[in-house]
Amino acid sequence: MILQVxxxxxxxxxxxxxxxxxxxxxxVHCALYMLAVFTHVAGLFVLLDAEFVAAVQVLVYAxxxxxxxxxxxxxxxxxxxxxxxxFVSGWPIVAPIxxxxxxxxxxxxxxxxxxxxxxxxxxxxxxxxxxxxxxGMALYTDYLFPFEIASVILLVAMVGAIVLAKKKAD
Amino acid sequence: xxxxxxxxxxxxxxxxxxxxxxxxxxxVIIIFMCIELILNSVNIAMVAFAHxxxxxxGQIFVLFIMTVAAAEAAIGLAIIIAMYRNKExxxxxxxxxxxx
Amino acid sequence: MPTISTADLAAISxxxxxxxxxxxxxxxxxFVKKEWRFLxxxxxxxxxxxxxxxxxxxxxxxHGAFSGMFILDGYATYFKMVxxxxxxxxxxxxxxxxxxxxxxxxxxxxxxxxATAGMMVMAxxxxxxxxxxxxxxxxxxxxxxxxxxxxxxxxNEAALKYFLLGAFSSGILLYGIALIYGITGTTNLHDIAAxxxxxxxxxxxxxxxxxxxxxxFGFKVxxxxxxxxxxxxxxxxxxxxxxxxxxxxxxAAFAAFLRVFITALPQIQADWTIIIAALAILSMxxxxxxxxxxxxxxxxxxxxxxxxxxxxxxxxxAGGAEGISSVMTYLLIYVFMNLGAFGMxxxxxxxxxxxxxxxxxxxxxxxxxxxxxxxLIFMFSLAGIPPTAGFIGKFNIxxxxxxxxxxxxxxxxxxxxxxxxxxxxxxxLVMYMKEPEDDxxxxxxxxxxxAMAVAAYAVxxxxxxPSGVIDxxxxxxxxxx
Numbered sequence: 001m002i003l004q005v006x007x008x009x010x011x012x013x014x015x016x017x018x019x020x021x022x023x024x025x026x027x028v029h030c031a032l033y034m035l036a037v038f039t040h041v042a043g044l045f046v047l048l049d050a051e052f053v054a055a056v057q058v059l060v061y062a063x064x065x066x067x068x069x070x071x072x073x074x075x076x077x078x079x080x081x082x083x084x085x086x087f088v089s090g091w092p093i094v095a096p097i098x099x100x101x102x103x104x105x106x107x108x109x110x111x112x113x114x115x116x117x118x119x120x121x122x123x124x125x126x127x128x129x130x131x132x133x134x135x136g137m138a139l140y141t142d143y144l145f146p147f148e149i150a151s152v153i154l155l156v157a158m159v160g161a162i163v164l165a166k167k168k169a170d
Numbered sequence: 171x172x173x174x175x176x177x178x179x180x181x182x183x184x185x186x187x188x189x190x191x192x193x194x195x196x197x198v199i200i201i202f203m204c205i206e207l208i209l210n211s212v213n214i215a216m217v218a219f220a221h222x223x224x225x226x227x228g229q230i231f232v233l234f235i236m237t238v239a240a241a242e243a244a245i246g247l248a249i250i251i252a253m254y255r256n257k258e259x260x261x262x263x264x265x266x267x268x269x270x
Numbered sequence: 271m272p273t274i275s276t277a278d279l280a281a282i283s284x285x286x287x288x289x290x291x292x293x294x295x296x297x298x299x300x301f302v303k304k305e306w307r308f309l310x311x312x313x314x315x316x317x318x319x320x321x322x323x324x325x326x327x328x329x330x331x332x333h334g335a336f337s338g339m340f341i342l343d344g345y346a347t348y349f350k351m352v353x354x355x356x357x358x359x360x361x362x363x364x365x366x367x368x369x370x371x372x373x374x375x376x377x378x379x380x381x382x383x384x385a386t387a388g389m390m391v392m393a394x395x396x397x398x399x400x401x402x403x404x405x406x407x408x409x410x411x412x413x414x415x416x417x418x419x420x421x422x423x424x425x426n427e428a429a430l431k432y433f434l435l436g437a438f439s440s441g442i443l444l445y446g447i448a449l450i451y452g453i454t455g456t457t458n459l460h461d462i463a464a465x466x467x468x469x470x471x472x473x474x475x476x477x478x479x480x481x482x483x484x485x486x487f488g489f490k491v492x493x494x495x496x497x498x499x500x501x502x503x504x505x506x507x508x509x510x511x512x513x514x515x516x517x518x519x520x521x522a523a524f525a526a527f528l529r530v531f532i533t534a535l536p537q538i539q540a541d542w543t544i545i546i547a548a549l550a551i552l553s554m555x556x557x558x559x560x561x562x563x564x565x566x567x568x569x570x571x572x573x574x575x576x577x578x579x580x581x582x583x584x585x586x587x588a589g590g591a592e593g594i595s596s597v598m599t600y601l602l603i604y605v606f607m608n609l610g611a612f613g614m615x616x617x618x619x620x621x622x623x624x625x626x627x628x629x630x631x632x633x634x635x636x637x638x639x640x641x642x643x644x645x646l647i648f649m650f651s652l653a654g655i656p657p658t659a660g661f662i663g664k665f666n667i668x669x670x671x672x673x674x675x676x677x678x679x680x681x682x683x684x685x686x687x688x689x690x691x692x693x694x695x696x697x698x699l700v701m702y703m704k705e706p707e708d709d710x711x712x713x714x715x716x717x718x719x720x721a722m723a724v725a726a727y728a729v730x731x732x733x734x735x736p737s738g739v740i741d742x743x744x745x746x747x748x749x750x751x
Binding site for chain 2: 085
């Protein structure tokens, strides 16, 4: 019972904040609603016994990505920031199409059971070994190759950001 | 026990909100935030599936998605800064030397 | 407890070589004086050659490495060779261009190598996780390269549009991956196929997940209706980068696209065949028809690249070893002819926008006979006129479509090729029939000439002796089937 209530709370705030992100005029407000989305999604991860992912969600999304967004928004305190119009002119046509597509997605996915192959990481097994330990073991054995590629992606991001945003070219 | 379908419904809702936001907003930073909403909807679905399938793959995948999201944020915002230096706008309707 | 064997490390040695040369170029770019920076370009080509040597040495090895994350097989080997060729020619074209545009930095060469590494991971990814990360490694490098002319608003715009739409399409691709993970409980391509064959699943959800992934890949190969970004990004990006991204990432996207759909989703082949056939028709139609009215040659080649994605998808629809190998052959040929055409645009450009209008080719035959002849060869090849390689590529796809009963698709392809001749030959007409607007000479240089000579030789050689390439593609595809 308590779990259901918690889920409903987290889900309701997430959806409400997401709606606010796509409708608010001021980008700073949008960014703060994003913060609410990120933290409440982290709450959902805790409900799903994914404590490590929840912690990373808060650290990376709320701590790094969102701060970056806010910095950039603050940098642009100028005329460019004022949206002449919030939405594209065709939004009364686009919005119903998007809602209809959502209905389609919902009707397909709600009526299909997701009964994929069961893995060996049962909740009890993960709990007894510790969530972070299990993820760490998996990350450095089975998933070592993607892990290395991810590190290269971060290097490219670093190089790219410096190349593009550096003040003076040599 | 919360049924899996609740999480899927939430994820579909978030995904649709994100897609709608990308399609209707004009401010490039907000469009980018909407893309982050889409990625979060994927994360919810992945972790929920991982939980109900007793698999750790979904959680690992989410960690990689977050890594890529961080890299995308760095590069995307750098592109926006580079453009803002040349032309003080963030509105897609002003970004039109070449037609969309 | 899975352990990493030396065989695993040997399998990824080409990737390691490419990444190491990328980092070496990055670091050396900081110390090397400006007048010597062109050497970094040659160093990058040398790195690619070393990687190509390793890949070629392992061409008969089939090895699944890193717990099913990575696979080395003939198919991956074939595509890696295509990427090396594409990146090397693009680097040779770039060397004089980046100097002229004043963007000669180690980062430029480094990012091209990083993008190449990403493409190699895409071709070798046997798990949706590695395929996704490969796509992102490639795409992030290309976003930066597209915006490399920081002072140019058009370059900024190209980078921003490519980035926003690219990130959006990755999100859609990821949602498809998430759904297939829920349906099958895995992201490994072989395990997905095994589950779909034996397990119970709901078909509508699987179809939905397939459509979402198709949209993601459709964006990467620039197929209609996911092509909106192509003309703007191709026009605004630095020309040498456009040259690279019109061939390398497109071939890589096809490599991943084909592997994912053929390995993981053979059970619903009938469903995706229909959708891809529709995309192929739309791409050929819109790409070729809209290209006719373009006045900017980069924009024209952008629409032509959409049309060529359509031709390649015809081979995909035909399927089977014959169809897939025809796509692979076509992509290799496309690398040579399209890089050749873009190389000529680079050779003509004088910074800014000059040399990008089709009119800028006016009277080229009087100014420089050799350059006009090379452009003629590339245009004939893109139009598919014998005896060039472009004809062989299209003919193979045509036969594959015919043999698997897609007569109507093959016919549309022929009609659309005829339409395409119109705008390719217009460039030739402008070069040979019009008087030059000015008497500025082309300033040829060694690296550009080498690249153009290699591309033109390949186009003519494959056009007259196609059996070697076709056999190589045919042999390489066997691992996938």
